[in-house]
Amino acid sequence: MILLSTxxxxxIKTALAMAIAxxxxxxxxxxxxxxxxxxxxxxxxxxxxxxxxxxxxxxxRRFFRQAGFLVSPPTLSLGQTTGAAKWWERLxxxxxxxxxxxxLGTWAAMVDQRKYVRGSPGQLSMLITxxxxxxxxxxxxxEARRNPQTQFLVDELSEDIRDWRxxxxxLFQSLAEDPAAVNxxxxxxxxxxxxxxxxxxxxxxxxxxxxxQINARDSENFYRLLGAYRGVTEAAVAYAGVGxxxxxxxxxxxRF
Numbered sequence: 001m002i003l004l005s006t007x008x009x010x011x012i013k014t015a016l017a018m019a020i021a022x023x024x025x026x027x028x029x030x031x032x033x034x035x036x037x038x039x040x041x042x043x044x045x046x047x048x049x050x051x052x053x054x055x056x057x058x059x060x061r062r063f064f065r066q067a068g069f070l071v072s073p074p075t076l077s078l079g080q081t082t083g084a085a086k087w088w089e090r091l092x093x094x095x096x097x098x099x100x101x102x103x104l105g106t107w108a109a110m111v112d113q114r115k116y117v118r119g120s121p122g123q124l125s126m127l128i129t130x131x132x133x134x135x136x137x138x139x140x141x142x143e144a145r146r147n148p149q150t151q152f153l154v155d156e157l158s159e160d161i162r163d164w165r166x167x168x169x170x171l172f173q174s175l176a177e178d179p180a181a182v183n184x185x186x187x188x189x190x191x192x193x194x195x196x197x198x199x200x201x202x203x204x205x206x207x208x209x210x211x212x213q214i215n216a217r218d219s220e221n222f223y224r225l226l227g228a229y230r231g232v233t234e235a236a237v238a239y240a241g242v243g244x245x246x247x248x249x250x251x252x253x254x255r256f
Contacts, residue, residue: 014040032099035106053251055107061176063100063131066093067138068172071232073162094142101132127242134235141228149225150218156205160198164229167194171236179248184241191233202226 018037025033070093108124167190174181202222206214 032102035103039106039110052107052110056104057179057248057251059100059104059107060131060179063097063135064172064176066096067134068169068176069093070097070138070142071165071168071172073165073169094139097135097138101128101135104128104131123242123246127239127246130235130239130242134232134239137228137231137235141225141232144221144225144228147221147224149221150214152209152213153202153205153218153222156208157198157201160201164194164198167191168232168236175240175243179243180246182240182244184237184244187240188237191237195230195233198229199226 018040021040022033022037025036030036070090105125105128108128171182171187206219
């Protein structure tokens with residue numbers, strides 16, 4: 001008869017639990033079943049609660065740092081092109097923005113929400129839902145930016161677009177440092193003013209355009225881009241509104 005140490009027994013139990021979790025996730029047709037096994041492995045670690053909380057914070061930081069990078073204004077001079085390495089980096093970040101909310105949902109489900117979420121425990125689930133929404137609005141913006149834009153509107157409104165992208169980059173950088181860094185009411189007011197100013201500038205540019213400079217497709221593409229910017233703005237405000245209601249201070253306890 002083989003006698004196993006306690007440490008070996010625990011390792012075997014953890015491996016079996018991970019295999020069972022993975023099998024259940026496969027049976028339920030999850031998009032990423034391996035996260036179920038990974039979650040089981042995480043909660044088996046010592047000080048698992050602290051590890052989970054820090055894991056959630058790290059994923060949030062990663063999401064907003066990557067979002068800030070993707071909305072940042074281009075730094076290329078006219079005529080330059082983005083290299084293959086930069087293109088692949090942007091593509092990887094875009095895919096990450098879609099995957100991170102799912103990862104957060106798996107980890108956050110195991111956090112003691114009664115202890116670490118002030119008010120309604122449902123706030124954390126709502127936060128992840130808002131993050132999903134922001135992720136998809138960003139994807140819509142990336143797709144809208146791929147549509148051809150008439151050079152006249154680009155020349156007229158490039159500074160306004162750059163200013164909006166800088167504002168969103170600063171917002172995402174702030175949220176990467178502190179999930180509750182932004183006052184949602186002040187943010188809503190500030191971004192509404194910026195978008196109203198932007199829309200006014202578009203009307204001025206359209207009135208200024210000469211005959212034949214802008215066709216119906218040009219206008220449609222540009223207004224689709226404006227709608228995508230508004231969608232990202234509204235999703236960011238919605239996320240900030242939920243994030244500001246969570247007491248994040250206990251999440252930072254017992255730092256590595």
